[in-house]
Amino acid sequence: MNDISAHINQSILKIPFDLFNIISNYIKLHSNVKVAIVGGYIRDLLINKIHKKTFFSPIDIDIVTEGSSVDLAKFIKKNISNVELCLIKEFEIYDTVELNINNLKIDIASARKETYEAPGLNPIVQHTSIEEDLKRRDFSINAIAFEFSKQEIYDYFDGIKHIKEKELHLLHENSIQDDPSRIIRCARYASRLGFKISKKSLKQSQDTVKRWPWAVINDDTKSRFPPGISIRIRMELSEIYKYDNLAKIVSLLNDWEVISILNKNISIDNKFLRGLKWIKKLKGNYILYLLKNSENFELTCQRFFINSKEKKILKDYLNISNQLENEKEKFLYLTPSNWTEFIETKNLDEETVKLLICNGGEFWKSFFRWLFIYKFIKSKKSGASLKSEGWHPGQEMGNEIKRLRYIEIDKIKRN
Template identity: 30%
Template sequence: MDVPGVPPALSAALVAAARAGGPAQRLALVGGAVRDLLLHRVHNDPWRGVPDLDLVADDSAIALVRRLEALLPPGSLRSAQEHGAYGTVEVELRIDGQTVLLDVATARRETYPQPGENPKVVPGVLADDLARRDFTINAIALDLASGELLDPHGGQADLQRRELRLLHPHSLRDDPSRLVRGARYAARLGFRLEPGSREQARRTLAAWPWAWHSGERPGQAPAALGTRLRMEFELLLLREPWPVALAILQEWGGLALLDARLQADRHWRRRLRWAQRSGLPLLVALVAGAADPLALAERLQLPHRQHRLLAQWLELRDRLAGLKAGAGNDAEPPSVAAWCGALEAPGGSPEAVLLALITGSGPRRPLLRWWLRWRHLQAPEAAADLIARGVRPGPALGAELRRLREVRLGQERP
């Protein structure tokens, strides 16, 4: 096994571990490493690097890891985290000064009791494991003992055509998050979704075969429309050229998996570019374009901090709308102090103001002025100076500091 960037000592140990298992216990390199190696060696694509190596063993994954540990230099194995439900082990190795990550899985078969739910997993053999994958180009394996390339689903022909072909007629019904993964591959590799798979995507999205529908309780959504979908979008936004990947997904109709309004949204590029420049989470900026951002955040199980940011932004959006409505058409525009009062209300955050700015949730000028200048203005006298002048510490001191700051804000142009 000769994969660029993989230490020779690890390659030799993997081959030795595979041969030690005998012909009845295959060990194979699968997935992205095999795909990218073929693209590099056969089709002259640039080597993209492999963040980790996916291995499938016919016998126990943890037994394979222990066998591999014995074949490597002492201390090479840094960690091995076992996930019993799926028969997988995440391994971190340190060899020749290089860190290598392995995902080792016991070969398995999967069935989906209900569309979009987590699959039921039972032990299988290598052929079963390849048959459960998403696209043909990811269902190619390299048998490490013999060096034989296994391609039971025609993945090499699709690599030649630079096409993404779903492995089964019901691939997307079982797990619609595979469509997001396809957009990731299309953006990274320059592939297109072959016509039959694109038709499957159209039918699946049009039929919406899942028991859960948009508008129902988010917590009842199946896993493929919740956590797995979030994980795929996080990878898309973190690892891929996301403007290309999201545009491809929208062209396929796939943003409807999140929300129908997002599928029709033409402003997500601007929001996400501003979020990227400002340090806001890209997924929050994307979700902000949904019809009900908080419901979508709950369905995707966004981290608490991101969910809270969306809630703060929505409350701020309502305050800004109320401030504008209260001013009326003929009234004086809100003062700088009034703007600051709305933007600095308890429970808010500067990040929520920034999100309001990039989503166009209020007048741009006062939001930008607050972000760049007004929020930094303080009372002309410090608390210690006021106390020295006889103002007693406590509520009276806070009130006087606020009054003096309002006087200073009154000198600013709205």
Template identity: 25%
Template sequence: MDILRAFTYSELESINSIRDLCSHKGIKCYIVGGAVRDAILGNQIKDIDICIDGSPNDILNELQGLKYCQYHIKFQTASLVFKNGVSIDLIRCRKECYFRNGALPTISPSYIHEDLYRRDFTVNALAYDIEGEDIIDIYGGMQDLGNKVLRKIHSNSYREDPTRIFRAVKYAVRYNFKLEDRDEIKKCIDKGIFNTISSDRIVKEIYLLCCEDEWIKNIYLCNDLKIFSIDKHYLGNKVINGIENETNCASVDVRILRLFYSLRDEKYARILVENSILDRKLRSTMKCFIENSYKVVDLLTDTMENYKLYTILRKLNDYGLIFLSWNPKLEYKIYNYIDNLRNYKTSLNGNNIVSQGIKDGKSIGRILERIMKIELNTGIKYGQKYLAKNLGESI
């Protein structure tokens, strides 16, 4: 089967450059993983990985058309960018060894068959021999692609690397595949398999789930598998609204926040807060609402004054405003703040007060605060003439 028809002219130009040099040096090279899968399915190819049975350093210095290269010595991989704009990851064939379940693997150089064994699912364990123009399919990946089935390669797969469970969710939803290992995954989760890996590794996979077009379906499937518990009513089917559009928050971060809003699982709420992966302001906002959500909501629910609304909400960042806007009882108040109050500036400043003979700093502060309160609650700007007339009431 010739999968090369799925690639663009520029991609083939770069692939052939690697093939020709490898052939000259007697090195076998293969397109592996997602590119093979997507080429067979007729989908757009996003990432090109080429596996070779030698070190990338053996060819990098002589590779034609190369614009940029970053070599990763630990894994013997190279990130390549060609002058025609094509990006390719060049990888040495390797095998992996897990000293305990959940540990990061140790790696050693190997050949294509052992490289395919280390992969997550049969549909991702396909390789295309570029020179031989033939597909290598050891684990029945072609049949599983045809039957739209997603299944692991070997018996200990999910236990040695629990993050594969999140990837199972992603691929099952993305390609509408039947998740063959559903019952086994549930058993692994029930036995606490995620306790063997760090919060950072968990959050990285959740973040990638939220990058997908069908991200809500990903979260639903996580809930069904009992990875975590959500209230589907709070997750909702529509996330983007006016307030999100008026902020600088990244859309994926807003999706993470929506997941946090819908969680009914304290453990995973803490995991989303206590990690080094997510944006610091996003984590700070989620932590704030874990600790003070009821207090903030009660304060906003009880107030009808623009001044009080302003003094509460001006302390929050955009993530906090978005989070509160999802509460039906507060939605209008958040819109009011965003549209009418957020950029408020008093019509007077300290110099205006000093010009009326007031020198004491505390008195100036009290006058400005009173002016702010009146202007926000009435919508009427004080003005210098009004200040001179009503100074006695303002002190």
């Protein structure tokens, strides 16, 4: 343990922009108020030390204080030197501050206790000690802190032991009920860190998901989901989409029998996973891909805050998919220009086309060619040149430009 403590101490001293000394000075000037680094930064330092696994430079650093987060942020900004940019963004609801120093993001929060009145709702917040603050964290490996004044490691939940064992442990028995998005975060850590979920945490996750949809707000006609659940799930998926292997994480959720946190109608097979990889390559809407086979369209859209444009994309995808299935013979012999006319006449959004590509099947290549080839091909004659030949502006000239464009499209060889 002494070896680990020494590693953490040495690493904290090397935090950029002389932050260790700036924060230490702040503590002395504010009656030795407690300040600690907590969360992913400490976790990754420990994993590096214990498992010799190297991570990229930290995306952010989480700091918690028993004093004012705003005062600490302003003190850092005032005393930092040799930086091009130092921005402060305040979030009053949770008394947190985001500090951006030359693209290093530092989240500063006043120590708080969170109470959930009902599953999935946003918590009620009270100021508390750092020790109490650590109890609200998601996993034991994220509830390890380094306190500045005594240069002491806080590890009340055996986080270091669990890092050594490469296990993910939820902190308490209502963890998933309080914030169901933690299931997705757990899969992200399992994928990224190479850890496994503990048996107790897996059982809690499975038992909570079986009680889905956590319908805590009711009226006479329907139950709806607490909005906080959907927002947090979308935020987790956004992080995964940017930095992780979404296909691997969805597979883990399926293996853990908690896939209904996203969509109970997802069928995990090679075709679906291949489509997940393609939606990322195409920079498509991954949320719509995950929801495309939902049984209850309207409820799913409500649950995930799908806007009107996204709803149209999904509806068009479903309609075209059904048409391709029911009229397969008709589509087998379409020329490139026929496909172009079909797609453009229906005014399909590119996101709909991407979903059709990622869904695979017999016709995905035709949609792919339209997206990357056909739609960019133009008629060799412009409106101006046709006008010089005696054509009059209007529908007939428009049809002629379209006909000439289709001729050029049909010259493309299909591989």
